Amino acid sequence: MNWIAWAVFFAFLIYVVTDGVRRGRKQQDLDGYFAGGRCIPWWAAGLSVMATQASAITVIGTTGQGHEKGMEFLQVYYPLPLAMVLLCIFFIPLYRKNPIITAYEYLEGRFGPATRSLASLIFLVSRCLALGVVIYAPSVVLSSMTGLDLLSTVLIMGLLTTFYTFLGGISAVVWTDVKQMTVILGGLFICLFILLSEVLQHLDFGEALRVMGSASKLNAVEVTPESVNFVPRTHAEIAANPDGMPSFWEEKYNLWSGLFGGLFLMLAYFGCDQSQVQRILTNPTANESRKALLLSAFAKIPMQALVLFIGALLYLFHLVGDEPLLYRPQDQALADRPEHVEVIDSIEQRYAAVKTERRQLAMDLADSPDDPVLQADLVGRFQGAVIRAAELRKEALTELAPPNEAGKKIPEVDTNYIFPHFVLNNLNPLLLGLIMAAIFAAAMSSIDSVLNSLSAATVIDFYKRWLRRDASEAQSLFAGKLATLFWGLLATAMAVGFEGGGSVIELVNRVGSYFYGSLLGIFTLAMICPAAKARAGLIGLAGGMLTVLAVHLSIKVEFLWYNLIGWLGVLAVGFVASRFEPR
Amino acid sequence: MNKAEPPFPSIYYVWVLCVAVLFIMLLYWFTESFNVPLGSA
Numbered sequence: 178m179n180w181i182a183w184a185v186f187f188a189f190l191i192y193v194v195t196d197g198v199r200r201g202r203k204q205q206d207l208d209g210y211f212a213g214g215r216c217i218p219w220w221a222a223g224l225s226v227m228a229t230q231a232s233a234i235t236v237i238g239t240t241g242q243g244h245e246k247g248m249e250f251l252q253v254y255y256p257l258p259l260a261m262v263l264l265c266i267f268f269i270p271l272y273r274k275n276p277i278i279t280a281y282e283y284l285e286g287r288f289g290p291a292t293r294s295l296a297s298l299i300f301l302v303s304r305c306l307a308l309g310v311v312i313y314a315p316s317v318v319l320s321s322m323t324g325l326d327l328l329s330t331v332l333i334m335g336l337l338t339t340f341y342t343f344l345g346g347i348s349a350v351v352w353t354d355v356k357q358m359t360v361i362l363g364g365l366f367i368c369l370f371i372l373l374s375e376v377l378q379h380l381d382f383g384e385a386l387r388v389m390g391s392a393s394k395l396n397a398v399e400v401t402p403e404s405v406n407f408v409p410r411t412h413a414e415i416a417a418n419p420d421g422m423p424s425f426w427e428e429k430y431n432l433w434s435g436l437f438g439g440l441f442l443m444l445a446y447f448g449c450d451q452s453q454v455q456r457i458l459t460n461p462t463a464n465e466s467r468k469a470l471l472l473s474a475f476a477k478i479p480m481q482a483l484v485l486f487i488g489a490l491l492y493l494f495h496l497v498g499d500e501p502l503l504y505r506p507q508d509q510a511l512a513d514r515p516e517h518v519e520v521i522d523s524i525e526q527r528y529a530a531v532k533t534e535r536r537q538l539a540m541d542l543a544d545s546p547d548d549p550v551l552q553a554d555l556v557g558r559f560q561g562a563v564i565r566a567a568e569l570r571k572e573a574l575t576e577l578a579p580p581n582e583a584g585k586k587i588p589e590v591d592t593n594y595i596f597p598h599f600v601l602n603n604l605n606p607l608l609l610g611l612i613m614a615a616i617f618a619a620a621m622s623s624i625d626s627v628l629n630s631l632s633a634a635t636v637i638d639f640y641k642r643w644l645r646r647d648a649s650e651a652q653s654l655f656a657g658k659l660a661t662l663f664w665g666l667l668a669t670a671m672a673v674g675f676e677g678g679g680s681v682i683e684l685v686n687r688v689g690s691y692f693y694g695s696l697l698g699i700f701t702l703a704m705i706c707p708a709a710k711a712r713a714g715l716i717g718l719a720g721g722m723l724t725v726l727a728v729h730l731s732i733k734v735e736f737l738w739y740n741l742i743g744w745l746g747v748l749a750v751g752f753v754a755s756r757f758e759p760r
Numbered sequence: 761m762n763k764a765e766p767p768f769p770s771i772y773y774v775w776v777l778c779v780a781v782l783f784i785m786l787l788y789w790f791t792e793s794f795n796v797p798l799g800s801a
Contacts (some may be wrong), residue, residue: 395795560796
């Protein structure tokens with residue numbers, strides 16, 4: 178990165194921080210700090226909802242996913258509009274009936290303080306752990322792009338965001354999110370334009386779609402699952418027969434896991450996660466809150482389709498141009514070491530031959546007449562080259578991976594580095610600075626929302642509920658700011674501590690999906706089961722989480738289904754427990 | 761919540777869901793027209 182790119186990047190950072198600080202001058206009380214004085218317009222809250230969900234990993238990881246696996250991930254988002262409509266109808270009246278600040282306050286009215294505190298605690302623990310990853314994961318990629326060391330990247334991202342969120346509260350969060358979302362969208366459209374203009378020098382648009390489709394990158398709706406075996410496999414069965422046929426429940430993304438698992442994930446995330454609920458509590462009226470959610474309902478699927486399509490286009494860009502064998506700078510350095518250089522050279526030679534063959538077949542496919550027999554033959558050979566190229570990349574990554582305790586080498590995927598590699602090597606300094614700013618913006622817009630919501634849950638659900646019920650507004654506001662600082666520093670410290678802890682990060686990433694279904698379940702139980710009181714609520718919530726744990730320990734199920742399982746677990750246990758409530 | 765707030769027009773929900781369904785159908789057509797699952801050719 179040269180000085181122009183750095184100048185653009187730092188200009189953006191300074192603008193965001195000063196704007197955030199400026200917004201904070203008006204904060205006088207808790208309602209202002211955590212709910213923006215209930216005067217944020219719906220469109221700003223709606224953009225903040227979208228910006229909060231779009232983390233840096235969404236930008237760099239999802240484009241990488243589009244490059245490697247095509248558009249299949251989009252299917253998780255299909256139920257989002259329905260989820261938003263359901264939230265508008267059933268959840269917003271609950272949240273806007275009284276001037277609450279956290280979603281969990283509602284639970285106390287129905288199930289008492291224990292369930293409220295447990296739900297809030299689940300949120301605090303899972304979100305804080307996840308926040309460490311939200312800071313750490315893009316920092317690793319950005320440090321390798323910029324040449325800054327990892328510690329500096331983590332500190333810039335974590336501390337700057339903590340600083341303006343600490344001073345400005347939710348108003349700073351929402352209004353900086355609006356600017357960050359604008360930069361993210363601008364950056365994405367610039368990349369789309371550049372990629373299209375490059376690709377269209379070799380192929381026309383129809384031919385480009387045909388080639389991308391033949392490489393199976395346009396798989397936006399996969400109706401037929403890979404497996405129709407609906408009997409889930411136990412872990413013991415998988416250990417006994419690792420090459421056995423996976424069950425329907427083990428396929429990560431298809432239309433059905435997206436529609437059913439995704440629906441409950443979206444309902445839980447937007448309806449019960451304080452980092453999202455807080456946005457819809459900042460509007461003046463319930464109808465404004467509804468409009469904020471409906472903005473996301475309209476815009477999210479097209480936005481996600483755009484991100485994944487950029488990834489698929491990036492694949493085509495590499496296909497007609499030149500695709501590197503290794504994207505991660507550390508891998509490129511490792512490949513030059515004497516112990517790897519011979520093997521990697523051999524793979525490079527085979528890779529070059531496959532790439533030439535793949536490119537030629539793609540061009541033949543683009544030029545081929547509409548003869549189905551000829552096309553089928555070409556597509557078959559083209560797909561063979563596509564698969565071989567992917568296998569060679571995997572072979573190279575396996576060669577470079579350190580052996581584990583059993584002496585086996587497990588390749589570490591480099592999906593998150595594909596988009597940054599393109600940005601770094603193909604954009605002029607001005608655009609490079611802007612895209613870097615967009616990636617940072619995506620990270621900061623997620624971090625700030627979570628920080629403010631963690632602080633809100635700490636102060637409202639614990640400090641004011643258990644420690645100082647008579648705290649004045651000034652004392653509570655001070656506690657809120659202190660809590661923001663605490664969570665910001667803790668998450669940044671955790672991100673520093675994650676260095677080298679790949680398995681820890683994977684575990685943390687999954688923590689949220691273990692709890693989300695149960696959180697949604699307890700809110701649903703509150704709405705549909707009037708007989709359920711304090712005891713049934715608490716037992717139901719614990720029952721839902723234990724159900725997920727039991728399923729996790731016994732059978733193999735992809736994480737999206739955990740949301741549905743947790744939700745069903747709470748409802749089943751809660752209903753049964755409500756029969757034994759004291760009358 | 762503002763007590764005098766008028767009810768939210770249900771037509772907005774209908775619009776959102778119709779647009780979403782149409783968009784997903786468009787993506788389905790797009791997939792069927794261009795995509796070839798790996799190994800199926």
